Amino acid sequence: MGPAVFDSSFGERVRALLRVRPVADAAANTGRQSWGDRRYDVVTMALAGIDAVIARQGLDDEVGYDEVVAGLEELAAATHPECSVEEHASVARYVLDALLNRRDREAPYRYYVSVFSRDETGTVAHRELSVEFRLLTEHEEPARGVNVLRATPDAINALVGGLEFDVEDEQAAVELMLARQLERGAFGQAEKAAERSRLLSVRYADELRALMADTSRDIRAVLGQWSSDVPQQLERSRVHLEDRLAAEARLLDHVRGALDGAESEPSVTSAAVRIAGLLEECRRRHTELHGKLVNARMTFIDEQTRQMFRPLGGLRNPDLTDDVFLPLLRLPVDAAVDPAETFAVAIAGTQVPRIVRLADLVDDLMAPRRSGDIDEPLDPDEEPGDPEPPAVPVAVLIAAAAVVDSVQLPARLSVLLTAAESAVLPAEVDRKSVLRVIALAALWSYAPESVEDFAAAVDAAAQVLGSTVAIDADGTPLRLDGWSGDDLIVAEDEESLAAWAEAALSVSKGER
Template identity: 30%
Template sequence: MRDETGEPVVTVDEGLSRRAKALACTAPLHELDAHKGMIEWAEAKTYLMAEIALYTIDQVAITMDFDTGAGHQHIQERVQRFVARQAPQRPDQEHARITAWVLGSLINLGDVDRAFRRPYGAVDSDGVYRVRTFDFKLIEERRDEAGKLYLRASHEALNVLVGALDTDVESAQVAAEVKLDNLIRRGRLVDAKQVAEQARIRTIQYGGLIRVQLEATKRNVQAVDWREKVPDLLDDALAHVEERVKAERAIAKYMAEARDEAEEPVRKSRAAELVDIVEDCVRRHIKLHSHLIGARDLFQEQQDRQQFSGTPQRQTLDLYGHLLMPALDLPVADASGLADLYFTESSGPVVRDLPDLAALVPLLLRPAPERTRFAGEVPEPDLETLQERKRFTDHQWVLANALLELPDEVRTLSGLLDEAAALDPELVALLALQAYGPQTGTALRRGDDRVLLAVHADADLDSQGFEGDDLLLATARLVDPATADHPAQTPKNTGGDNR
């Protein structure tokens, strides 16, 4: 097609976009081999990471069923045996870590929503080429009704696994089974096994398409076209399943006869593997058939349930994926306007208090409420008498004061503590420390005529568990300055010359 000037017109090419998306699905597998040199805890260059990733997707796809998935531990054990074949001389611990690293990379644990993002170009209907982002997953983590995590291979992962991208599932499976039957009759069991494995993946993929429609129905009946699209899909699926079950049973019967008649061990083993794969396809088709039969009943149940469940709630905004990441790709001027608009709209309107004359006048003219003189009856508190707990008894105080009564002599603290061993040396030591800085003013106000004094002694103290500097203790007589000029009124000196 050319325009008026004779130049070719760029038209919309959907096939180009599909191939670009298909190529993007293989990028995470190539990145595993590109980044394996950055692993510090193992010499990972020996391992072929893309093959390990394909084998992991294969095991998850084979293990999962219509409404169930594969367990982490089960996949870990099966893939670890494959990893050990690539490097049998390496320890089992390294094999386990390589398996966990590949599985975590396929789940994309480093991303918030566990999705891979790859840019691709597309020409719009108006002829403008735009760069868009393709979001996809390879292995998804989901929870069952009991809350236990399980793994499922995504639609994109199944496409990567079988190597047939953007292909009609039903047509591809019919073609695969015709090819399988032809290879079996020609005796090419190795090629027949590969085709049978691809046919099984197509069976899983076809069940996944039906499963997506049923899950969407459980969430919101109005989001699924149950008037034309889904009923036609169910009718086509039922006819497809019935035909495939008949064809697969015939192939399984023929292979069972070939297995029993084979004399070579290798041929017998390959025939047995083919029988297992085809019988697994039959089992999956029968289970899919049961879900297809009950799909319309499921629609009726969900319609009745959701009719009385209220208005569907809107999906919560993902600030990281819906706002932050797109805003980082924009110029500063455009991003700031987008952020201002979001925060303005998300904060909501502010309700202001406006004065209303009709409501304000009655409030101002309302008589003041009558105040009571008393606030009410005061409850009687329940008081408990606290008993004073003395550290030292009265008898210990009497003995300690008698021991420290030193009117005519000077004693060391160490000697007094030895004598107080039978009493309480701690009380004697406390009184001696108080005597090192005596409160003479307080003693005079109380009317005491003497006070205990303590001074530093040039000796060490080590008695009754007390250590430090020893003290010299003596009792000094107190003289009131007001009566110092009247000797007749001065009390007798009962403490000697200690002043």
């Protein structure tokens, strides 16, 4: 084994390689999608999505989710123009959701890496470290009232293809390389260097933006930095930006000279135009950043004045028994209702209201009155028995969820059941149980019933169909052997269900 694996920098190389792991996993999991048999280049589309976010990151018109999806739809349509628009949109959303990690509610990606070392005796030691990172994040833009996407430094480094580095030194090196390439007429290589310089400019601006955001949020958290490192960093950044602006002006003059040449080849001219555009964008970013640097010290003083008179929030955690529950129990009923209901709503979480249907309302009004009997409490001496095993095995729930993931929603229940009939299931999983779980999950999500373990029913249905599933019926019968009832419509969310209904209504009007 070579000595590099025991070097302290080897772990950084491994972590840099992990940045592309989510993209590779997304490409490997396309087989579970309804369009998985067609060759969509998910890796290229993912990097194109990151680049689309970076292109407008830090500007006043930062890109949003729908704009990136629209751009990726064009790439999907160019790949398979014979396929439907809905499929192109599904591919685009799949790629962008993978970059945001929406499957895990936009949590950071987490991987485990091994770190090896060798002691004086030659014995190899091993330890495992957890690595967490994000590629794209979604932020609220209060000025515009929309949510925008931003690329993290890990995503930018994944595009640049490098390890952790000093941005100032890297920019200076890239501009020197760009100048040498332009002097010898290597415009193809110079265009790559100009693109690298643009990405580094975005990274450099994000570092200052993070410092200013922390200062505005809580000046106490960065007070030590402002008293020691930040003044020198701001002065160094100011000098660096002035050097970059001067260098970019010289490079632009060189590129424009190539454009003015009468004997320039078309390929050289087009490359020079693209290089000039990239340099102009870098120059604009550096000019805006220079203005923020000039006002950075005033921002610190203003925030210090503003936050000095801001009341400090209480940080002491209350004792739930003595400070919350006992005082609440001592209150009269009228006074205790509001805090109790507020606590119940907060701990239960938000719930998407179902659309009220007249038939459901009539059934609820005509239902028999529920019993008001209260179960007798257990005898204190009586020990509760062992918990009962789950009604549905976990393997059956996982298999049912895999069948649902393999079908493009919205879809009818008959399509899901047909997919379960032909799906390849593990040997220990009973196919009839999978069919029954899918049907029951759809029926329970459409019309929930009062069951003994209501929370378990909610979790089981969410695991099979998704936490935001929306289901409706339009009177179409379920025409499958062994099944009866309505052929329910299963959608990912209320918006998809509404789109299905609108499309069905349009088709009905066209047939008339």
